Amino acid sequence: MLSDKTIEEVEALKRRYPDPRGAILPSLYIAQREFGWLSPEAFEAVSIVLGVPKAHLRGVASFYAMYRHKPVGRHLIQLCTNVSCMIFGAEDLVSLLKNRYGAEVGGTSPDGRFSLVIMECIGACEAAPAMLVNEDFHNNLTENNITEILEKYK
Amino acid sequence: MNYLLKNIENPNSFDVREYEKAGGYRSLKKAVEMEPAAIIAEVKKSGLRGRGGAGFPTGMKWTFANADPKFPKYLICNADEGEPGTFKDRPILEKNPHLLIEGMVISGHALRAEYGYIYLRGEYPDARDILNRAIKQAYEKGYLGDNVMGKGLKFHLTVHLGAGAYICGEETALIESLEGKRGQPRIKPPFPVNVGAFSMPTIVNNVETFSNIPCIMEIGPEAYSKIGSPDCPGPKLYCISGHVEKPGVYELPMGTTLREIIYTHCGGIKGGKSLKAVIPGGISTPVLPPSNIDCPMDFVSMPKHGSMLGSGAVMVFDETVCLVKVCLRALKFFEHESCGKCTPCREGTGWLRSILSRIEDGKGEKEDIDTLLDVSGNIVGKTFCPLGDGAGSVVINFIKHFRPEFEEHIEKKGCKYKK
Numbered sequence: 001m002l003s004d005k006t007i008e009e010v011e012a013l014k015r016r017y018p019d020p021r022g023a024i025l026p027s028l029y030i031a032q033r034e035f036g037w038l039s040p041e042a043f044e045a046v047s048i049v050l051g052v053p054k055a056h057l058r059g060v061a062s063f064y065a066m067y068r069h070k071p072v073g074r075h076l077i078q079l080c081t082n083v084s085c086m087i088f089g090a091e092d093l094v095s096l097l098k099n100r101y102g103a104e105v106g107g108t109s110p111d112g113r114f115s116l117v118i119m120e121c122i123g124a125c126e127a128a129p130a131m132l133v134n135e136d137f138h139n140n141l142t143e144n145n146i147t148e149i150l151e152k153y154k
Numbered sequence: 155m156n157y158l159l160k161n162i163e164n165p166n167s168f169d170v171r172e173y174e175k176a177g178g179y180r181s182l183k184k185a186v187e188m189e190p191a192a193i194i195a196e197v198k199k200s201g202l203r204g205r206g207g208a209g210f211p212t213g214m215k216w217t218f219a220n221a222d223p224k225f226p227k228y229l230i231c232n233a234d235e236g237e238p239g240t241f242k243d244r245p246i247l248e249k250n251p252h253l254l255i256e257g258m259v260i261s262g263h264a265l266r267a268e269y270g271y272i273y274l275r276g277e278y279p280d281a282r283d284i285l286n287r288a289i290k291q292a293y294e295k296g297y298l299g300d301n302v303m304g305k306g307l308k309f310h311l312t313v314h315l316g317a318g319a320y321i322c323g324e325e326t327a328l329i330e331s332l333e334g335k336r337g338q339p340r341i342k343p344p345f346p347v348n349v350g351a352f353s354m355p356t357i358v359n360n361v362e363t364f365s366n367i368p369c370i371m372e373i374g375p376e377a378y379s380k381i382g383s384p385d386c387p388g389p390k391l392y393c394i395s396g397h398v399e400k401p402g403v404y405e406l407p408m409g410t411t412l413r414e415i416i417y418t419h420c421g422g423i424k425g426g427k428s429l430k431a432v433i434p435g436g437i438s439t440p441v442l443p444p445s446n447i448d449c450p451m452d453f454v455s456m457p458k459h460g461s462m463l464g465s466g467a468v469m470v471f472d473e474t475v476c477l478v479k480v481c482l483r484a485l486k487f488f489e490h491e492s493c494g495k496c497t498p499c500r501e502g503t504g505w506l507r508s509i510l511s512r513i514e515d516g517k518g519e520k521e522d523i524d525t526l527l528d529v530s531g532n533i534v535g536k537t538f539c540p541l542g543d544g545a546g547s548v549v550i551n552f553i554k555h556f557r558p559e560f561e562e563h564i565e566k567k568g569c570k571y572k573k
Contacts, residue, residue: 016312024334063336065318066276082238084395121238125395135279
């Protein structure tokens with residue numbers, strides 16, 4: 001179940017839209033924050049607060065890349081490999097993350113520290129390659145500085 | 155003279171007090187004294203075209219929505235800039251959010267819309283926090299709320315966070331997503347100006363488009379229409395990435411040539427290497443060879459030079475870049491982002507990616523180039539929305555301008571650019 005405070009947050013969101021279904025995307029984010037991923041319990045909780053069938057919520061959530069359909073590690077790395085990042089070596093960084101931390105694309109390192117998702121352009125092309133770690137932007141990545149940056153995320 | 159990026163060197167430019175000090179919200183003060191129809195007339199007269207990519211005349215779009223008798227009307231800002239290579243709206247969202255808010259409140263008054271939504275891409279968490287703080291400040295200052303500027307006008311604004319779907323940049327998919335559905339495009343007509351969000355007349359404009367509105371109010375439509383190209387005037391944000399000395403976002407008069415952007419403003423090709431190719435308007439726009447870079451970067455001129463202005467996202471490639479690989483990466487993107495609604499796009503993008511992948515890996519066959527063109531030709535013009543057109547025309551144009559590079563991969567069974 002969602003906490004009382006979270007339920008109030010969702011109720012407030014509902015009032016921002018003429019139809020409560022407008023609050024589906026933001027509510028799924030809230031449930032993801034609360035449960036860590038969109039677990040069956042998360043869908044159940046959102047379904048109750050919004051009065052929307054779980055099947056509809058699952059259908060919506062599965063369309064979008066930023067909802068998590070399985071548990072993720074302690075830190076989520078979202079690395080861009082689209083063209084502007086690719087020409088500055090983003091693919092080498094993917095290999096490095098796999099070799100050094102055991103984080104496969106779409107998977108989590110065996111120690112549960114990092115999950116890795118490949119992104120389709122995060123709008124940081126002027127300072128490529130770029131990644132988001134949780135909600136922090138890191139730009140101008142190299143094989144040297146990426147490991148230093150990731151040291152901060154235990 | 156900067157209008158859109160005015161004051162952004164100020165480290166607190168996102169704060170309402172700093173924005174006011176730099177002359178902000180003066181246009182709104184002027185606009186609330188005007189009749190809605192008069193504001194629409196000014197926007198029409200200014201010649202402003204939508205900055206999202208299609209370049210549709212903003213005043214005309216507003217006139218259509220205004221003519222629809224249904225109420226309530228909704229105002230949506232498309233802040234879902236997902237076109238690879240595009241980061242032009244980010245400085246407005248993160249450093250000049252009140253410019254966007256001011257533009258939206260003026261537009262809301264003009265269109266008699268009382269509710270606005272900013273559909274922001276999920277990949278911009280900083281912009282989310284900055285916008286929410288700016289909106290809170292605007293409510294406190296009376297620029298938003300039930301009694302805007304004490305004039306009895308109502309306008310409420312909400313940030314709606316997307317969740318990582320390129321297709322939601324397409325306005326009808328965006329509306330579906332705002333309504334809490336999968337982001338699949340709707341068939342048009344009806345257009346959103348008549349049947350949009352929650353089935354009501356809806357205006358969807360890009361961040362940069364709304365941000366031009368205070369400027370039109372401030373300097374007047376006549377002065378505005380004298381900036382840049384006569385056919386599509388105004389200041390334009392160009393964002394340049396790839397192999398240039400000084401990548402970044404530049405505010406320049408609409409119609410600045412690609413050559414001037416690359417060589418004058420961005421300091422030329424990185425490390426003194428030579429230019430091999432440019433994608434001028436985001437990944438969906440046709441690639442250009444160096445011989446075509448004297449084109450004025452505006453909505454009217456670019457098609458005459460074989461490409462499109464798109465989002466003004468210039469991606470520059472030097473001589474070390476394998477263009478087959480760039481084309482392959484682009485198609486991986488389109489395959490991933492195809493919403494799956496139209497068969498030619500859903501199936502075709504996968505086939506194109508698979509054939510390009512084979513060519514890049516040195517396993518291509520002679521017939522592959524013709525097959526690529528055939529599959530591409532069967533996507534373009536056969537889908538609901540422009541995603542399919544983009545995917546097909548990317549392949550067609552890479553082959554058109556750089557066919558020998560594809561042939562070389564096939565003949566030599568591999569890529570000579572691989573390390």
